[in-house]
Amino acid sequence: MGHTLTEKILADHAGLEEVHPGQFVDVAVDLVLSNDITAPLAIREFEKLGVERVFDPARVVIVADHFVPNKDIPSAQQSLVIRQFAHAQKLVHYYDVGRMGIEHVLLPEQGLVVPGDVVVGADSHTCTYGALGAFATGMGSTDIAVAMATGRVWMRVPETMRIVYHGQLQPWVGGKDLILHTIGQIGVDGARYKAIEFGGPVVAALPMAGRFTMANMAIEAGAKAGLFPVDQTTLAYLGGRAARPYRVYEPDADATYQQVIEIEVSHLEPQVAFPHLPANTRPVTQVVEVPVDQVVIGSCTNGWLEDLRVAAEVLRGRSVHRDVRCIIIPGSPQVYLDALREGLLEVFIEAGAAVSTPTCGPCLGGHMGVLAAGERAVSTTNRNFRGRMGHPDSEVYLAGPAVAAASAVAGRIIHPSELE
Amino acid sequence: MRITGRVWKYGDHVDTDVIIPARYLNTSVMEELARHCLEDLDPKFATLVQPGDVIVAGENFGCGSSREHAPLAIKGAGVSCVIARSFARIFYRNAINIGLPILECPAAVQDVEDGHQIEVDLESGQVRNLTTGRVFRVEPYPPFMMAIIESGGLVPYTRQRLKAARKPNVSQDEVRQ
Numbered sequence: 001m002g003h004t005l006t007e008k009i010l011a012d013h014a015g016l017e018e019v020h021p022g023q024f025v026d027v028a029v030d031l032v033l034s035n036d037i038t039a040p041l042a043i044r045e046f047e048k049l050g051v052e053r054v055f056d057p058a059r060v061v062i063v064a065d066h067f068v069p070n071k072d073i074p075s076a077q078q079s080l081v082i083r084q085f086a087h088a089q090k091l092v093h094y095y096d097v098g099r100m101g102i103e104h105v106l107l108p109e110q111g112l113v114v115p116g117d118v119v120v121g122a123d124s125h126t127c128t129y130g131a132l133g134a135f136a137t138g139m140g141s142t143d144i145a146v147a148m149a150t151g152r153v154w155m156r157v158p159e160t161m162r163i164v165y166h167g168q169l170q171p172w173v174g175g176k177d178l179i180l181h182t183i184g185q186i187g188v189d190g191a192r193y194k195a196i197e198f199g200g201p202v203v204a205a206l207p208m209a210g211r212f213t214m215a216n217m218a219i220e221a222g223a224k225a226g227l228f229p230v231d232q233t234t235l236a237y238l239g240g241r242a243a244r245p246y247r248v249y250e251p252d253a254d255a256t257y258q259q260v261i262e263i264e265v266s267h268l269e270p271q272v273a274f275p276h277l278p279a280n281t282r283p284v285t286q287v288v289e290v291p292v293d294q295v296v297i298g299s300c301t302n303g304w305l306e307d308l309r310v311a312a313e314v315l316r317g318r319s320v321h322r323d324v325r326c327i328i329i330p331g332s333p334q335v336y337l338d339a340l341r342e343g344l345l346e347v348f349i350e351a352g353a354a355v356s357t358p359t360c361g362p363c364l365g366g367h368m369g370v371l372a373a374g375e376r377a378v379s380t381t382n383r384n385f386r387g388r389m390g391h392p393d394s395e396v397y398l399a400g401p402a403v404a405a406a407s408a409v410a411g412r413i414i415h416p417s418e419l420e
Numbered sequence: 421m422r423i424t425g426r427v428w429k430y431g432d433h434v435d436t437d438v439i440i441p442a443r444y445l446n447t448s449v450m451e452e453l454a455r456h457c458l459e460d461l462d463p464k465f466a467t468l469v470q471p472g473d474v475i476v477a478g479e480n481f482g483c484g485s486s487r488e489h490a491p492l493a494i495k496g497a498g499v500s501c502v503i504a505r506s507f508a509r510i511f512y513r514n515a516i517n518i519g520l521p522i523l524e525c526p527a528a529v530q531d532v533e534d535g536h537q538i539e540v541d542l543e544s545g546q547v548r549n550l551t552t553g554r555v556f557r558v559e560p561y562p563p564f565m566m567a568i569i570e571s572g573g574l575v576p577y578t579r580q581r582l583k584a585a586r587k588p589n590v591s592q593d594e595v596r597q
Contacts, residue, residue, distance in 0.1 A: 024564045041448040041488055048575050050582065067446060074446035124486040124510055140488035140514035141448075146578045154564070188433055189480040193509050222480060224509055277433065364442035364485070385437040385484060392441075392460040 002252025033121030045145035055151035071367035101332025104300035114246035131211035133230035159258035165202035167266030175210025176400030184281030192222030209306035273398035302380035303331025314405035321411030425472035429534035432478035454496030471498035482511025
């Protein structure tokens with residue numbers, strides 16, 4: 001009987017010939033990640049383990065990105081804890097202000113994640129690295145503390161759900177629309193405890209940025225991981241970047257999937273997820289008169305250079321609506337620099353948008369764009385739960401960068417083609 | 421271990437952002453987190469909850485972020501157990517790891533209403549609605565997870581293992597089902 005990509009990666013990392021869904025395994029991890037919110041708790045638990053050193057200072061990564069640059073004194077104290085730990089443990093990959101990017105944009109960009117890896121991170125969007133054919137999953141701080149100490153974690157081998165996309169994408173439709181539409185179809189727990197393996201001609205033609213966006217939001221369907229097969233696009237991205245040698249795994253032709261979903265996307269419109277669940281999706285042309293106060297373009301979901309290019313295409317020569325605050329956040333220093341050199345930042349600033357240093361800030365209502373009661377945002381981020389971006393009586397509408405930028409200009413949610 | 425308490429009942433998809441909003445994540449002190457537990461869903465919860473009370477909810481409890489602050493806030497508020505139709509996977513791991521008992525029991529969720537008194541026997545896997553008198557059975561934890569629970573959480577479990585073995589590797593025979 002054949003095995004899925006997930007099963008093959010986990011079997012190898014567990015030192016087993018093969019593994020089956022439902023089996024509990026103890027796996028070796030290639031990379032362990034945490035951030036300024038989750039690391040302080042992980043460090044506290046690590047110190048209770050009676051271990052002096054992390055298992056490998058080159059494989060324990062900490063990125064200060066959520067409330068950084070420090071938004072208040074308690075956040076500064078948390079940053080201090082992780083900085084001291086990183087120095088004491090001589091962590092090779094500790095990222096602070098200036099070199100820090102949003103973790104899930106930064107790690108792939110720096111070549112720290114490679115195909116076939118098992119990556120665990122104390123951040124639910126760790127599943128982003130599935131775009132590179134790695135098995136990557138989010139866990140809590142205690143799991144991460146144990147992984148930092150031992151280089152191993154326990155896991156239940158998940159069932160695999162395969163989602164196949166067919167057809168030809170319409171203009172202004174990208175990875176964000178594909179994944180929002182998918183979550184709308186299967187629900188926020190449609191893939192609970194499962195691994196998703198994405199496939200088909202549409203994703204084969206999708207650039208890496210779109211794949212990262214899709215894998216990133218696998219967790220919004222409850223999935224443990226969301227993986228893509230490795231192809232020429234992946235290899236081209238890794239060229240000159242991969243920090244370690246790697247092995248490319250492929251699913252067996254006779255692999256057993258718990259479920260296979262086929263989606264035809266030729267008529268798919270840009271998608272918008274209404275409050276307060278990412279599964280409340282509608283095609284943008286069915287959104288009637290929703291005025292917005294704030295637009296956020298960025299995050300681990302859509303903070304890639306390709307996303308900023310799409311936003312700039314919409315904003316070039318246009319003006320952000322006078323009643324809208326438009327905040328654009330490149331995902332990493334490199335994305336920032338590339339956007340600067342391409343002239344994208346000039347387009348944004350001339351249009352009346354604010355450009356920020358990389359941070360998760362507004363996505364989780366931390367800083368850099370917190371909403372007041374009754375305010376409404378269109379955001380390229382990943383969650384629109386109640387109070388996610390600020391006051392519990394504020395609202396978040398999720399969309400891709402094209403709809404977000406167009407809505408910033410119009411002052412209400414629109415299809416970008418309405419501006420033409 | 422037998423638990424008796426008042427039920428606080430909520431619906432499906434109670435996410436980690438409403439369990440503990442991110443604006444309070446600039447600390448990891450359990451008592452401080454507990455003061456804001458479920459604030460955006462039920463503002464009176466944190467002030468009225470009594471030690472031993474039980475949260476009962478629908479599908480996918482704890483969906484969203486990986487913040488362990490969520491089960492910590494619930495534990496810190498004095499909640500003795502969470503019963504749901506189902507749990508989001510990261511929350512499930514986190515609760516087991518920090519020693520917050522959680523049970524999947526759709527039949528009990530169906531029966532129990534907000535304000536009911538409930539009794540939970542974790543050893544025998546029995547949930548009794550003291551208000552209606554109905555009794556429900558709960559699926560036992562897989563043996564591997566039970567070992568973590570019996571150790572008092574993942575940190576004491578790992579401490580024991582690290583002490584026992586010179587190498588941190590857990591023998592495969594022990595963890596395979």
